[in-house]
Amino acid sequence: MDAQEKLADLEVLSRMAARLAGRDPDRHLTIKISDVFAFDDVMWRYPDFLLRAQAAYDMLRSGTLSTTIAGLPF
Secondary structure (H helix, E strand, O other): OOHHHHHHHHHHHHHHHHHHOOOOOOOEEEEEEOOEEEEEEEHHHOHHHHHHHHHHHHHHHHOOOOOEEOOEEO
């Protein structure tokens, strides 16, 4: 897998993380502390969602997912 494919996968996972958190992934978010912009971009690029995406990506790539989800065997 090349770097561009990984970035595309991380975007999908980050968008999903934002959506699952009840946020519109494409909505613009500005966080300003005093007169300093802490964040000014679309929601899916918010660091928390990117970190969640990276964690999900790492878990999926490692192959160490549980064999059951909600008690249902797969």
